[in-house]
Every structure is written in C-alpha cells, then in structure tokens.
Amino acid sequence: MQxxxxxxxxGFCAEIDGVDISKPIAPEVRKEIRDAFDAYSVxxxxxxxxxxxxxxxxxxxxxxxxxxxxxxxxVGTPFSRxxxxxxxxGEIIPSDDRRMHYQKGNMLWHMDSSFKADSSLCSILxxxxxxxxxxxxxxxxxxxxxxxxTEDEKEKLEVLEVDHDIRFSRGLTGYKYDEAAGKGFITARxxxxxTNPGNGRKxxxxxxxxxxxxxxxxxxxxxLLDDLAAxxxxxxxxxxxxxxxxxxxxxxxxxxxxxxxxxxxxxRLMQRTTIALEGAWPAMx
Ligand code: OGA
Ligand code: MN
Numbered sequence: 001m002q003x004x005x006x007x008x009x010x011g012f013c014a015e016i017d018g019v020d021i022s023k024p025i026a027p028e029v030r031k032e033i034r035d036a037f038d039a040y041s042v043x044x045x046x047x048x049x050x051x052x053x054x055x056x057x058x059x060x061x062x063x064x065x066x067x068x069x070x071x072x073x074x075v076g077t078p079f080s081r082x083x084x085x086x087x088x089x090g091e092i093i094p095s096d097d098r099r100m101h102y103q104k105g106n107m108l109w110h111m112d113s114s115f116k117a118d119s120s121l122c123s124i125l126x127x128x129x130x131x132x133x134x135x136x137x138x139x140x141x142x143x144x145x146x147x148x149x150t151e152d153e154k155e156k157l158e159v160l161e162v163d164h165d166i167r168f169s170r171g172l173t174g175y176k177y178d179e180a181a182g183k184g185f186i187t188a189r190x191x192x193x194x195t196n197p198g199n200g201r202k203x204x205x206x207x208x209x210x211x212x213x214x215x216x217x218x219x220x221x222x223x224l225l226d227d228l229a230a231x232x233x234x235x236x237x238x239x240x241x242x243x244x245x246x247x248x249x250x251x252x253x254x255x256x257x258x259x260x261x262x263x264x265x266x267x268r269l270m271q272r273t274t275i276a277l278e279g280a281w282p283a284m285x
Contacts, residue, residue, distance in 0.1 A: 013237040014040035022054040038198035063280040082270040084263040108208040109255040115166040120251040121280040129269040130241040134261030143203035145231035160192040168211040203253035
C-alpha cells in the first residue's frame with residue numbers, strides 16, 4: 001500500500017495521503033484510489049494545488065468529464081464553477097443576481113447529474129479560493145441508508161425505478177426554466193437501487209432531483225423518497241474547505257449539499273469536473 005487512508009466517519013468518507021495527484025499516477029496507486037473510493041464514497045485530498053490542466057488530467061483516471069453545465073458554467077469546457085465570482089471580471093456577483101439563484105438549489109441534498117440519462121460516477125471539486133468561514137460541503141451516505149433497511153424493505157426497493165428531473169428540483173426553490181432554457185432537459189429514469197461493480201455494495205439513487213417512483217401515486221412516492229432521504233442524513237460528514245483541497249465524491253452512493261457563507265464579503269471559487277457513469281474507470285495501460 002502506498003496510500004494512507006484515514007476514515008473520517010466510520011465507513012464513510014476518507015482522507016487520502018501519500019500521493020501527488022497533480023502528477024501522473026502509477027496504475028497500482030490508481031487501483032488503491034479506486035478501492036478507497038469504492039469503500040468510502042468520498043475522498044478528501046489536502047494540499048494538492050490544482051489548475052485546470054492538472055484537474056482534467058486527474059479526472060481522466062475516473063472516466064470522461066461532462067462538458068460545461070451546472071453553476072455559472074464555463075460553456076464548452078469540462079468545468080462547472082461553484083463560485084460567487086464573475087467569470088470575466090473576477091468580482092463578487094451581487095447576491096440578488098440570477099446567477100446566484102443556483103446556489104439555493106445546491107443547498108438541497110443532491111447527486112450531481114442524476115437528472116441526466118447518463119448519470120454521474122463522481123464529481124471532483126478543487127478548492128481554488130475558499131472563504132475563511134462557512135461554505136462547508138456536507139455529504140451523506142445513501143449506501144449506509146440502504147444497508148440500514150430490513151431485508152424485506154430491500155426486496156421491495158429492488159424493483160423500483162425513479163424519475164429524476166431538474167425542472168422539478170429547481171422548481172422547489174422557485175426557479176422556473178423558461179421554454180428556451182428548459183429545452184433539452186428530460187426526465188431521466190434510473191433504478192432506485194444501484195450496485196457498485198467494484199465491491200458489490202448497494203446504495204440508493206435519490207436526492208432532490210428524484211421526482212417520483214415510477215407507477216406509484218404521488219403521496220406514497222413522496223413519502224418513500226422522503227423517508228429514504230431522512231435515513232441518509234443519519235451519517236453526515238461536513239467538509240470544511242482549505243485552499244488546495246480536492247474532494248472526489250461518488251454520485252451513486254452519496255448525496256451532498258452546499259452550506260451558506262457570507263457571499264457578499266468573502267470570495268469562493270471551486271472548479272468541478274463531473275465524470276459520466278458511462279465509460280467510467282477506463283483501462284489505461
Ligand atoms: C457541487 C456542489 C457544493 C459546494 O460542486 O456539485 O454541490 O459546497 N458543491 O460548492
Ligand atoms: Mn453538487
């Protein structure tokens with residue numbers, strides 16, 4: 001073992017030391033990173049100064065990055081920015097600006113890109129500039145939520161499918177996609193229970209974009225989704241960012257959310273790459 005893997009809560013989230021991820025990584029170390037990812041769902045790396053090029057290179061080990069979307073998107077690049085800074089001027093965006101509305105949605109538990117037909121294996125978020133206080137990112141385990149169910153409950157869930165839709169989830173915070181902006185969005189249908197191919201452990205594909213259980217009436221559907229979401233919140237890790245942190249999270253086994261900071265006073269800039277599930281873990285040698 002080359003890596004030092006330290007669990008941050010029992011069985012969920014781990015700090016990884018002993019590798020410089022801004023440089024090419026040997027296949028056996030990549031394998032250790034993958035095993036830790038499969039085991040802990042969220043990996044925290046400290047003191048890893050990244051720029052866009054090194055982030056793209058690191059991201060390739062996980063699969064192919066989605067192109068431009070999300071918050072304040074850098075259109076046509078593989079990045080989503082989580083930031084209160086104007087992409088052109090670098091100045092703080094006024095808090096009543098439309099672009100800041102996205103942040104509200106981000107504060108609800110979610111899995112990135114679960115509203116896409118090809119959902120996401122993982123996201124990689126690099127801290128370029130962090131506020132001195134606030135702005136933690138919180139993670140909750142939908143794998144431990146699944147594993148807390150009884151065998152009967154697990155069996156019942158096994159056959160279910162869920163419709164995920166970002167028009168639904170953004171509607172919850174009062175954001176309406178106009179016709180043009182809504183174009184291209186679909187309702188994505190995924191199995192509720194997901195099996196990790198690396199270790200066979202199961203998790204729930206839920207979060208704020210999960211709109212309805214297919215074939216169930218609205219009330220029952222909402223009740224089940226809310227109950228599963230509440231179970232996930234039993235195990236939470238709150239990440240306090242330092243500059244040059246890199247966090248990789250599993251979008252199939254964990255939900256996450258942003259938390260507030262004084263965005264009129266402090267600057268925050270994080271760059272996210274989002275890896276598609278399709279074509280994940282490419283062989284590279
Ligand atoms: C994300 C996200 C939360 C944050 O990058 O997908 O939800 O705290 N970020 O910026
Ligand atoms: Mn997110």
